[in-house]
Amino acid sequence: MENLTVDFMWMQLLVNSLALGSFYALIALGFALIFGVTRTFNLAHGELILLGGYISYFLFKGAGIHILWTLPPSMLALLGAALVLHAILRRVREPYELNTLVVTFGLALVLQNAMLVIFTADYRLIGHGRQFFLESLDAYVSDTQITVFLTSLLATLSVHFLMRRTFLGKALRATIQDREAARLAGIHVDHMTLIAFGTGGALIGLAGPLYAQTTYLHPFGGSEPTLLAIIVSIFAGVGRTRGLLLGGWLLGTIESATVFFLGSSWREMVSAMILIGLLLLRPEGLWSERSKPGREA
Amino acid sequence: MFLVASLTWSSGLGPVPAAGTVGSPGITIGEIDPLTGKLAKHGQEIHEGILYAVEEANSKGGIQGRKIELISRDDQSLPDVAINQAEDLLYRYKVSGLVGGYVDSLVAPVSELAAKYHVPYVASASLQRTLTLGRNNPFFFRVAHLDGIVEPLCSFLEKVVRPASVAILYTATPGSTEFGQEVKARLIRSGIDVKVFEKFRPGSPDFSAFLLKLRADGVEALVCGGFFPDHLILVRQIREQNISLKAYVGPWGVAYPSFVEEMGAAAERLFGMCAWNQGITLPGTETASDAFAEGFRKRFGKTANTTTMHGYTSARALIAALEGDLKSGGSLKGEDVSRWLRALDILTPMERLAFDEKGDPRHYRQVVVQIQSGRLVAVHPPDRAGGHIQWPAP
Amino acid sequence: MLWPLFVPGGDLYCRVLGWSFFFAALALAWNILALTGSISIGHTAFFGLGAYTSALMSHYTHLSPFICVILGGASGMVYGALWHFVFKPLRGARFALATLASVEIPRVIVDNWEGLTFGSLGLVGIEAFPGVQPGGMDLSPGESLKSQYYLLLFMMASYLLIHHRAVRSRWGWAMRAVREDETAAGSIGVPVHRIRFCAVTFSAALTGICGAVYSHLMGLIEPSLVFSLHLSAMPLVLSIFGGRYQIAGPVLGSLILYPLDQLFFHAWFPSAHAALYGLVIVLTLIHFPSGIGTWLQKKLT
Numbered sequence: 001m002e003n004l005t006v007d008f009m010w011m012q013l014l015v016n017s018l019a020l021g022s023f024y025a026l027i028a029l030g031f032a033l034i035f036g037v038t039r040t041f042n043l044a045h046g047e048l049i050l051l052g053g054y055i056s057y058f059l060f061k062g063a064g065i066h067i068l069w070t071l072p073p074s075m076l077a078l079l080g081a082a083l084v085l086h087a088i089l090r091r092v093r094e095p096y097e098l099n100t101l102v103v104t105f106g107l108a109l110v111l112q113n114a115m116l117v118i119f120t121a122d123y124r125l126i127g128h129g130r131q132f133f134l135e136s137l138d139a140y141v142s143d144t145q146i147t148v149f150l151t152s153l154l155a156t157l158s159v160h161f162l163m164r165r166t167f168l169g170k171a172l173r174a175t176i177q178d179r180e181a182a183r184l185a186g187i188h189v190d191h192m193t194l195i196a197f198g199t200g201g202a203l204i205g206l207a208g209p210l211y212a213q214t215t216y217l218h219p220f221g222g223s224e225p226t227l228l229a230i231i232v233s234i235f236a237g238v239g240r241t242r243g244l245l246l247g248g249w250l251l252g253t254i255e256s257a258t259v260f261f262l263g264s265s266w267r268e269m270v271s272a273m274i275l276i277g278l279l280l281l282r283p284e285g286l287w288s289e290r291s292k293p294g295r296e297a
Numbered sequence: 298m299f300l301v302a303s304l305t306w307s308s309g310l311g312p313v314p315a316a317g318t319v320g321s322p323g324i325t326i327g328e329i330d331p332l333t334g335k336l337a338k339h340g341q342e343i344h345e346g347i348l349y350a351v352e353e354a355n356s357k358g359g360i361q362g363r364k365i366e367l368i369s370r371d372d373q374s375l376p377d378v379a380i381n382q383a384e385d386l387l388y389r390y391k392v393s394g395l396v397g398g399y400v401d402s403l404v405a406p407v408s409e410l411a412a413k414y415h416v417p418y419v420a421s422a423s424l425q426r427t428l429t430l431g432r433n434n435p436f437f438f439r440v441a442h443l444d445g446i447v448e449p450l451c452s453f454l455e456k457v458v459r460p461a462s463v464a465i466l467y468t469a470t471p472g473s474t475e476f477g478q479e480v481k482a483r484l485i486r487s488g489i490d491v492k493v494f495e496k497f498r499p500g501s502p503d504f505s506a507f508l509l510k511l512r513a514d515g516v517e518a519l520v521c522g523g524f525f526p527d528h529l530i531l532v533r534q535i536r537e538q539n540i541s542l543k544a545y546v547g548p549w550g551v552a553y554p555s556f557v558e559e560m561g562a563a564a565e566r567l568f569g570m571c572a573w574n575q576g577i578t579l580p581g582t583e584t585a586s587d588a589f590a591e592g593f594r595k596r597f598g599k600t601a602n603t604t605t606m607h608g609y610t611s612a613r614a615l616i617a618a619l620e621g622d623l624k625s626g627g628s629l630k631g632e633d634v635s636r637w638l639r640a641l642d643i644l645t646p647m648e649r650l651a652f653d654e655k656g657d658p659r660h661y662r663q664v665v666v667q668i669q670s671g672r673l674v675a676v677h678p679p680d681r682a683g684g685h686i687q688w689p690a691p
Numbered sequence: 692m693l694w695p696l697f698v699p700g701g702d703l704y705c706r707v708l709g710w711s712f713f714f715a716a717l718a719l720a721w722n723i724l725a726l727t728g729s730i731s732i733g734h735t736a737f738f739g740l741g742a743y744t745s746a747l748m749s750h751y752t753h754l755s756p757f758i759c760v761i762l763g764g765a766s767g768m769v770y771g772a773l774w775h776f777v778f779k780p781l782r783g784a785r786f787a788l789a790t791l792a793s794v795e796i797p798r799v800i801v802d803n804w805e806g807l808t809f810g811s812l813g814l815v816g817i818e819a820f821p822g823v824q825p826g827g828m829d830l831s832p833g834e835s836l837k838s839q840y841y842l843l844l845f846m847m848a849s850y851l852l853i854h855h856r857a858v859r860s861r862w863g864w865a866m867r868a869v870r871e872d873e874t875a876a877g878s879i880g881v882p883v884h885r886i887r888f889c890a891v892t893f894s895a896a897l898t899g900i901c902g903a904v905y906s907h908l909m910g911l912i913e914p915s916l917v918f919s920l921h922l923s924a925m926p927l928v929l930s931i932f933g934g935r936y937q938i939a940g941p942v943l944g945s946l947i948l949y950p951l952d953q954l955f956f957h958a959w960f961p962s963a964h965a966a967l968y969g970l971v972i973v974l975t976l977i978h979f980p981s982g983i984g985t986w987l988q989k990k991l992t
Contacts, residue, residue: 275788
């Protein structure tokens with residue numbers, strides 16, 4: 001402990017912040033896609049992440065499957081769950097965004113209590129990482145951190161590639177920008193909605209197991225990931241996939257730096273103030289390429 | 298499907314059928330606990346402890362031939378809900394006594410209602426000092442208090458660990474804050490340097506920056522007043538970041554069989570605290586302790602822990618007082634039952650239970666345990682120690 | 692509404708109904724801002740500020756709780772005005788996110804300024820409302836549940852009156868114009884900024900008063916209790932459930948959901964009652980997308 005260098009501190013802080021930020025981005029990815037394309041404000045997002053986590057947990061504990069191999073079943077299951085969510089939300093009428101907010105609030109309550117009944121109120125944890133001392137970085141890194149970082153990067157890049165380089169992506173982006181115009185241009189907006197829910201569900205299923213490995217699972221632990229997802233997605237600007245990663249990293253860095261320099265009890269306030277500041281400095285976000293002031297949330 | 302599942306599952310929470318003999322009406326007692334929400338784990342544990350005590354008494358024929366009926370309610374960790382539900386129990390169900398309660402800010406309003414209805418309330422896990430400080434509530438009792446945690450913890454640090462400097466981490470809740478302040482004041486008095494003293498919000502997903510600070514300050518011991526889930530994250534990150542400490546002490550959440558189970562090898566040699574666990578019991582109560590542990594496992598299919606025992610003990614106290622009153626020809630009037638509670642002096646696995654004039658327990662004192670090869674071993678105070686400490690600790 | 696005078700011993704119902712009036716008032720206060728089209732998820736900031744201002748004033752100066760409540764409302768109002776000026780360029784989801792973030796500033800300050808606010812230990816023993824004698828009746832909300840019931844009923848009724856004005860008056864039409872198209876409203880001479888300013892400060896002041904009343908009724912507050920996501924979400928859910936554009940919509944939401952939950956769901960399923968609550972919300976909004984109030988009104992006309 002005595003031979004600590006200042007460099008070590010900085011590098012370690014940076015590594016931890018990046019890992020934390022990647023974790024945030026990963027949590028937000030599914031929410032951002034669904035919200036962007038379909039205007040669904042899904043407050044049950046965190047509960048779905050937990051569901052993915054529980055699936056992975058029981059495969060890991062019960063069948064002894066390695067965490068990475070639990071990702072595909074979790075993704076598949078959550079893809080299904082998202083389609084069920086879509087089937088329910090299809091019945092929601094205008095004002096769609098606000099009504100989905102309240103309906104998914106109700107669904108979150110149902111899911112929480114269902115999970116309490118099925119999985120009990122015990123806290124669950126998927127293993128824990130081994131740490132390495134990376135000479136090149138001059139910092140400790142755990143395999144969980146590496147997995148989260150790589151998965152987050154890979155998932156974000158894939159979504160980015162899908163959105164920017166494929167025809168489907170073009171249609172999705174058109175839908176994000178203006179549903180009516182997209183419909184007039186001959187895009188099947190309903191198909192786009194279905195695709196967004198499916199892809200978003202798979203991304204939630206990807207985040208779930210890694211959430212369980214990074215923190216823990218509890219039937220009522222869904223509000224934190226939901227909040228994080230809302231903050232990172234809206235902060236980044238709807239539809240800006242790269243913005244998610246950047247927003248996550250920024251949030252992770254701010255939080256880590258605040259805890260390190262000011263103390264844990266100031267964390268939430270400093271993050272909130274910087275968040276408000278950035279919202280004001282960059283009010284265009286993505287949302288507003290064509291924002292009409294006064295339009296309803 | 299889910300509703301059916303919840304129906305069958307929550308049946309344990311509905312009124313326990315009082316199949317009493319004809320002509321002897323049942324005795325109803327009420328319970329308020331956080332059965333759902335973030336505190337559900339501990340709320341459910343307390344509930345199971347209370348339920349076990351009630352079923353145990355009923356299997357022995359109830360009180361004077363009258364069966365006890367338990368009605369449980371959820372407080373959702375919200376004061377308005379706790380008050381509504383307590384009022385419902387007192388007004389609609391005319392309960393003869395109240396038990397349960399996990400959060401101090403909910404115990405306080407319920408205790409005031411108890412005073413209004415003249416019904417005794419035995420709180421299961423309330424700690425805060427201000428609760429019994431100012432006013433005298435003759436209907437309020439509790440089986441635990443903060444001194445019984447702070448005293449053994451500090452003497453452990455002062456006499457056994459003897460670190461040059463410590464870090465105290467606590468959560469932004471009244472109980473944990475009071476704990477943090479007490480421990481800090483006492484350690485400073487005994488010449489231990491409190492280098493880091495920090496508060497965090499429950500539910501925090503990351504402690505890595507805080508741990509970096511510990512490393513920078515060269516802190517030798519960490520006292521974490523967080524709860525079960527906070528330890529899960531904190532300990533994992535301590536292992537991942539290769540932080541070496543002389544001692545890691547978590548008064549709440551570490552000394553649980555389920556903690557050891559979830560954490561596995563990472564939990565080795567951590568220090569926790571408990572009032573009871575199987576094998577860690579008050580001298581002279583070994584038989585009762587084993588009977589409880591075995592009976593509980595048979596009934597609920599899981600291991601009892603210190604929180605369960607708090608629930609069990611509070612219900613035992615209330616049942617004993619109800620029995621005392623009925624045996625002496627009373628009619629379960631709140632004043633009489635409270636008098637019996639005040640005169641109570643019974644030996645339970647967790648503590649010798651007797652209340653002082655404020656309703657605080659006279660003899661409540663927790664023990665420090667260390668996790669050794671997946672087992673909880675009592676190591677302090679010396680008169681309760683069941684094994685030797687293994688160093689280096691965490 | 693006056694039945695507690697005649698029903699003996701209805702303490703339980705008095706209490707539950709009293710609280711549902713309280714949450715109805717909270718929902719009405721929230722909806723006044725929502726009528727201009729700004730959806731806030733940070734109203735607990737006003738609630739907490741009102742609760743702490745009132746409780747601390749009462750603690751340090753021993754002023755009458757009634758005066759402290761007004762000061763609590765004023766503190767909410769000041770923070771509301773701050774919202775107006777700082778969040779001016781934000782709309783829609785970004786406005787909502789900013790309101791959510793703005794809760795952390797007062798909350799963390801209250802949490803950390805231990806010398807003044809007692810920090811995370813919370814404030815206990817807050818003075819209860821003293822007795823008042825309107826027209827010879829002896830009402831003391833601090834002690835009697837019936838008086839508390841009337842106090843909350845009075846509070847809800849006055850909020851309802853303000854809400855009625857906000858929906859129906861000229862002011863209400865202007866708010867509606869702002870909600871539907873701000874630019875167009877401005878071009879036909881609606882004082883957009885003044886309307887928005889009035890809506891947010893009124894809404895904030897009324898929410899602050901709710902928080903202040905809460906602190907004196909409960910007798911104890913903690914930062915996590917009065918600055919909570921639960922308190923931000925509740926008015927939104929109740930208003931939309933009842934019907935946002937109905938004068939009595941938010942009241943209807945609270946008067947239906949709260950007693951249903953407290954008196955029945957809790958008793959039926961002590962550990963899964965919230966699932967039933969959630970299910971009711973989901974089914975209602977799918978069948979009555981504009982809220983129960985709108986459906987009822989259509990039924991009646």
